[in-house]
Amino acid sequence: MEASFLTEDHQLFRKSLRKMLDKEAYPFYEKWEEEKAIPREFWTKLGENGFLLPWVDEKYGGLALDFxxxxxxxxxxxxxGVGLASGICLHSDIVSPYISSYGTEEQKEKWLPKSVTGEFISAIAMTEPGAGSDLAGVKTTAQRNEDHYILNGEKTFITNGQNADYIVVVCKTDLKAEPAHRGISLLIVEKGTEGFRTGKKLHKMGMHSGDTAELIFEDAKVPAENLLGEEGKGFYYLMDKLQQERLVVALQVQIEAEEMLRLxxxxxxxxxxxxxxIADFQNTQFKIAEMATEIDIGRTYVNTLTEKHIAGEEIxxxxxMAKWWxxxxxxxxxxxxxxxxxxxxYMEEYEIARRYRDIPVTSIYAGTTEIMKNIIAKKILA
Incomplete structure (x- = not known):
């Protein structure tokens, strides 16, 4: 079902993107899955063609387009495939908006232009070995010491973790804050920072080509000018940007359902x-009808929410609801x-096997199904 907000310009953008993917992605994707990596050259090709961060202002190299x-x-x-989409979409529409919204002019000039070209890859580090959905419970700390912060802690399940050139790290700058979330801040940690290293690349059940890693900070020395926004406001920044993150994930999973049905x-x-x-058996027909109905319902809803999000509505x-359902x-x-x-x-030569493996984690990352229901209930019962 075509979204009502799409115009001829959108179709030209899509046609150009598809042409590039037909040449540069589809023929190599199975190899990338086997090698468990997306080559950096692919990122720069996306950037060269204007597909990364299309919403960024022209002064930073973007196209100043909307969501x-x-x-x-x-x-x-x-x-x-989700292994390809997860890291690129996170970079383009989940991490970079933090820089655009809360960064200083110097920070924007430093990180946005090369994020647009694909020279820089970004990540955001929220989850820890002992803290997932409970962001207020993060243990990573950053203590101010004159012109820099001393960062200590561990992060895990970090998309783009191995290859990121800069990472927005969720940490506590005030351990005595009450409630605890008021002590959370965001620091931009650059690749090569003293005291920062990537741990092992994590071996996942699915999303094999996606880069997921552990990050370790041991007295990492982060310049004070790398503080994103204000100290103690990090939790509020996260809450503000999670609307778009969860919309992106809902759309990704919707596409997965559509592709599996098509296959x-x-x-x-x-x-x-x-x-x-097999298509002539009544059981098959009933199953196809049931899946097609649910998929159409999902598509209608995610299209409607995207239109509202573009209009700036709080949703x-x-x-x-969309993310969990x-x-x-x-x-x-x-x-x-x-x-x-x-x-x-069950055979790897059939694409459905890969799509089947990739799906389970989507009800976990960007907020579990249970957390989504909790948010919904709080909004309704407030």
């Missing part, structure tokens, strides 16, 4: 059993699609 173009970027990258429809039309196409409750729906779709593929669905 609708990021919407297209997310859709098309996700159709290739399955193609398969059941071709595969035969007992002398008939925290609604994106939380679509991610859980996609898990149901993944299971049904694999079942309809039969034994072949």
């Amino acid at each position: 609708s173009y990021s919407f297209i970027l997310t859709e098309e990258l996700e159709r290739v 399955t429809i193609d398969y059941v039309k071709e595969r035969k059993a007992f002398g008939s196409r 925290v409750k609604e994106v939380s 679509i991610s859980e729906m996609a898990k149901r779709v993944a299971a049904e699609c694999l079942q309809l593929h039969g034994g072949y669905g």
Whole structure:
């Protein structure tokens, strides 16, 4: 279902992006999955063609477009695979907006232009070994010492962690703050910072080409000018930007569901059993009808929320609804699609196997299903 806010200019943007992906991504994606890495050259090719951070102001090298173009970027990258989309979308529409919204002019000039070109890759470090959904419970600390901060702590499950040139790190600058979230700040940590190192690259069940790593800070010396925004405001900055993050994830998972259904429809039309196409069996038809209905409902909702987000509306409750429902729906779709593929669905040569592996984590990252329901309930009962 086509979003009503898309124009001819959007279609030209999509056509150009698809042309590039057909040449530079689809033919190599299985190799990237096997090698467990997306080459940096691909990032710079995206940047050269104007696909990264299209919303950034022209003075920093962007196109000054709205989120609708990021919407297209997310859709098309996700159709290739979540291992590709996860890191690029995080860089383009989740991390960089923190710099744009809360950074000083010097910070914007330093990090945004090379983020647009793909020369810089960014990450955001929230999760810790002992703190996931409870952001107020982070243990990483940053103590001010004249013109720099001394940063100590560990982060895990960090997308782009191995290759990031700069990382927005969630840390506590005031250990005595009450409530605890008022002591949270955001620091930009650059690659090569003394006392900062990346830990092991994490081996995941799915999203194999995606870069996910541990980060370790041992008396890391971070310049004071790398403080993003004000001390003690980090939690509020995070809450402000999580609306877009969860909308991006909801859209990504929606695309995954659409792609799995497309693959399955193609398969059941071709595969035969007992002398008939699998598509001719009533059970298959019912399953396809059920999945198509839920997928259409998800698409209608995510398109509507995107339009509201572009208009600047506050839709925290609604994106939380979309994030949990679509991610859980996609898990149901993944299971049904694999079942309809039969034994072949379990074979790595069939794309459904990879999509099936990639899906479970979507109901965990960017806020678990349970946290989403908690947010929704608080909004309703406030």
